[in-house]
Amino acid sequence: MTVLHNPVLRGFAPDPSLVRAGDWYYVATSSFEWFPTVPVHRSRDLAHWEYAGHVEGAAPGGSLAGVPDSGGIWAPSLSWDGERFWVTYTVVRSVGTPYFDLDTYVSTATEAGGEWSTPRRVASHGFDPAMFHEGGRLWLLNLQNDHRPGGRRFAGIVATELDRDTLSPVGKTHLLLQHDRLIEGPKLLRRDGWYYLVLAEGGTGWEHGVRVARSRELTGPYALDDRPLLTTRDDESVPLQKAGHGELVETPDGQWLLSHLTARPLHTPGGRRCTLGRETAIQAVTWDAEGWPRLRQGGWHPAVDVDVPTRPHPLPPAAPPEDLSWPWSTLREAPDPSWADTTARPGWIRLRGRHGPESRWATSLLAQRVTEHHAEAEVTVEARPVTFTQAAGLVLWYNPEAYLSLDLTWTEPEGEPQRGQQWRGTPGAEGRTVLGLVERDEEGTRQVAVVEVPVEKPVTLGVTVEGADARFWYVRDGVRTAVGAALDFSRLSDDHGSRLRFTGAMAGIHARDPVDAAFTADFTGFRLTCTPG
Known part of the structure; x- marks a missing residue:
């Protein structure tokens, strides 16, 4: 066993997307208006992480000139189909407007830190997309944004099948789930005959959380679990706050992990403030008798120290860069x-x-x-x-x-x-x-x-x-x-x-x-x- 100490990626490293490929675990995180675009880190033991590269070319034309602060590249989703890595993400060009003026892209690579294909634009319903691979078929999941006057900017989760070669839509777009509370950032997995939607709930601030829904059919209907898988909205004393935006990953021996974002606030006269931004953390997960995922430690609050089923694999200290590569941005x-x-x-x-x-x-x-x-x-x-x-x-x-x-x-x-x-x-x-x-x-x-x-x-x-x-x-x-x-x-x-x-x-x-x-x-x-x- 290995004990990891959260956050595992410290400082500005939000919206983690965790995937396992063989003996390696990879995490992609949001880069917003910063270069390098879509940083990717890797680890063998989930406790010690190293920078593996980034999705070069993620910004169309190599530039994000003009995008607003905290715009740019939001919430990349990394996946592995057994042969290639896939990444999908959204470039957001307007923040705080009904339209967001966004474009969703897909790129692939044989190595997560290697050369990525030229991104191709796909259906752009909203931000924080994800890919789901099953039986040679490819699905794009997304938030649906209703920009009309009186519309809901978080109007549900949709799925569209894409042709694997052309990335063009196959058939209609399916509405999977709508909910009174804000939900976004969908991730999809299949286990024991169920399709599980892992959702970011409540917005990315103090009300953030992870909620799960499931269905026997990919296209729904989905029923929500009656309790969150992860949140800190109910307790300001928890050291890891803003816990949300999760993704479930299975280990080689059948155990489960949850990656999520979190933040370590300072308590100031002006209130709680997270100067380090949102960071990446990992939790251990079990499944209850009804087939719902639960935190291994019980409850829904994130743990700082977590035992994970890996052999320790420490990394040598990172050498100072000889050029303007990572950690420069x-x-x-x-x-x-x-x-x-x-x-x-x-x-x-x-x-x-x-x-x-x-x-x-x-x-x-x-x-x-x-x-x-x-x-x-x-x-x-x-x-x-x-x-x-x-x-x-x-x-x-x-x-x-x-x-x-x-x-x-x-x-x-x-x-x-x-x-x-x-x-x-x-x-x-x-x-x-x-x-x-x-x-x-x-x-x-x-x-x-x-x-x-x-x-x-x-x-x-x-x-x-x-x-x-x-x-x-x-x-x-x-x-x-x-x-x-x-x-x-x-x-x-x-x-x-x-x-x-x-x-x-x-x-x-x-x-x-x-x-x-x-x-x-x-x-x-x-x-x-x-x-x-």
């Missing part, structure tokens, strides 16, 4: 040497500034997931900003309305007001090179502190996160010096503000130059250390 496009170059200066990353941080098109940002409530990031930067439009530095990022950054930039001489005189900021002339600490939330951007620094040599920037507090600092002559007071890191969470948020906090480096897109900054020694506890 970028917004709406893959990193490109035209703006993120690792060859111009060996051992350094050169970023060319482009749009500002609120852009949906060309943001020069490289970031990694924050995976624990105790974390520290640092990097050394060298740059020569000569106008206030140029800046580069260290950032804690959630989205354009929730970030904290310490940037090397230019400002007017001390005591002189801001008048937009960027043409006067030339080296050796008027103006100063400074570190500017900026806080951004839905109410706007505030400059918290300004520290003048010499421009002749690189400067090391850092930030320490302890729960809800983020403290920025820089190093001069070997001495760490604080910049400003502690800032509220908990605003960088799914739960702050009124708009839908689905990702998680990241730490990284960025640069901007919206005027000329010519300013460059060199970074070296980036380190992100996340400490459990």
Whole structure:
């Protein structure tokens, strides 16, 4: 037996889709507006996981330019037909609208971390689709969205048979189930003559859960179990909250597992806030006398430590990336040497500034997931900003309305007001090179502190996160010096503000130059250390 410790994928890793192929288990997770698209992890023992690759090409044309924050690629579903891996997912281009303006795609590969086929669009009834394979037949399951005035945006679960070669519909679309409570994210399996629908219930927040329905026929009718398989909506004290969006998988020896998303909240004066986003967890499952799945520990609350029927298979520590591959992530496009170059200066990353941080098109940002409530990031930067439009530095990022950054930039001489005189900021002339600490939330951007620094040599920037507090600092002559007071890191969470948020906090480096897109900054020694506890 192996004991796994939940979450098994920590930090921003939501909507897990678990599949077994031979001795390996694979999990695909949502990537939203981030690249790499559809990260895939693998494990032999369910406790130790490694990055296996991603579904390259999942974004049509290689770009998600223009998609809103928390839009993009939602809830991929991974499956294995004995010969090939299949993935289906939805690209959502509007968030919070009746239509969602979405497209559902299907792609296949012989290796989950290998080369995937060019995605093909299929029937796009709603988001969070899934595939079901049976006897050589292929079915697409989906949420049905009724966008009409007075319609229900979560109007039931539908299934459409697809031709395996053309992916075109075969016959009509079948309505499997409707329910008063919000249901989505359908997964389908067959066991002991029953078809089981595993459903995400209640939305992806504090009311989230997993509900199961079953039928003797694939096309229904389906009867709901009278109790949830998994939820934490009834108890705020459970350490793993927001438990939902599940998928059942059978082990080689006939035991069962449930993958699901979860979150570890901070308890702040502003309420519970999940700065790490939604994460991936796994539970052990049994079947009761009536043939319904139940958590092995009883009840419907997720366990942190779970015994699973595998032999321990620890993995060596992941080596730091030598290029801009995982764990680096970028917004709406893959990193490109035209703006993120690792060859111009060996051992350094050169970023060319482009749009500002609120852009949906060309943001020069490289970031990694924050995976624990105790974390520290640092990097050394060298740059020569000569106008206030140029800046580069260290950032804690959630989205354009929730970030904290310490940037090397230019400002007017001390005591002189801001008048937009960027043409006067030339080296050796008027103006100063400074570190500017900026806080951004839905109410706007505030400059918290300004520290003048010499421009002749690189400067090391850092930030320490302890729960809800983020403290920025820089190093001069070997001495760490604080910049400003502690800032509220908990605003960088799914739960702050009124708009839908689905990702998680990241730490990284960025640069901007919206005027000329010519300013460059060199970074070296980036380190992100996340400490459990």
